[in-house]
Amino acid sequence: xxxxxxMDNIRCQKDDIDKIESFTDEQIEALINAxxxxxxxxxxxxxxxxxxxxxxxxxxxxxxxxxxxIDVKTRCIHLGAEFNKNRRYRVxxxxxxxxxxxxxxxxxNKQHFxxxxxxxxxxxxxxxxxxxxxxxxxxxxxxxxxxxxxxxTAHTWRHTFACNFILNGxxxxxxMRILGHSSITMTxxxxxxxxxxxQV
Numbered sequence: 001x002x003x004x005x006x007m008d009n010i011r012c013q014k015d016d017i018d019k020i021e022s023f024t025d026e027q028i029e030a031l032i033n034a035x036x037x038x039x040x041x042x043x044x045x046x047x048x049x050x051x052x053x054x055x056x057x058x059x060x061x062x063x064x065x066x067x068x069x070i071d072v073k074t075r076c077i078h079l080g081a082e083f084n085k086n087r088r089y090r091v092x093x094x095x096x097x098x099x100x101x102x103x104x105x106x107x108x109n110k111q112h113f114x115x116x117x118x119x120x121x122x123x124x125x126x127x128x129x130x131x132x133x134x135x136x137x138x139x140x141x142x143x144x145x146x147x148x149x150x151x152x153t154a155h156t157w158r159h160t161f162a163c164n165f166i167l168n169g170x171x172x173x174x175x176m177r178i179l180g181h182s183s184i185t186m187t188x189x190x191x192x193x194x195x196x197x198x199q200v
Contacts, residue, residue: 022160056161
């Protein structure tokens with residue numbers, strides 16, 4: 001029988017946490033303004049990027065929403081467990097401006113694609129796949145030059161939302177609920193401030 005654990009003096013190895021960058025205000029403005037809102041696809045992409053910035057939702061979560069997912073009174077998007085990464089039901093708050101844009105897109109869909117159920121559609125009225133939307137986000141990164149500085153992906157938008165939430169006075173535990181994380185450790189990785197962010 002071993003009376004003393006041989007692991008008592010062994011320290012766990014610490015993993016380096018890679019810095020995950022987020023968009024600057026100038027990069028956000030460039031990406032959003034690159035959408036040609038005079039076209040259906042351009043307006044759809046504009047609303048999509050605004051939603052990513054305002055909610056921090058994952059790509060597949062945002063593509064899965066329907067008009068019925070939106071609660072106008074509470075200004076929230078209800079995400080069913082089947083669409084969430086951790087298979088948990090989640091409620092995500094949205095701003096009044098984002099709510100208005102979503103219903104403008106819904107009205108546009110009703111006019112051109114009355115049989116559609118999802119909010120984000122292709123120019124043919126079909127559901128947009130994550131691979132298609134990833135290409136669109138990369139496209140805006142390429143045409144604006146932002147893609148040379150930072151990856152233009154839904155994940156970067158998610159990190160940008162998280163940093164902005166904390167910088168504007170939000171608390172990390174509320175952020176954890178909004179992002180749908182099961183632990184605060186994961187949320188902490190999303191909130192990595194730059195030297196400029198922490199300067200008073």
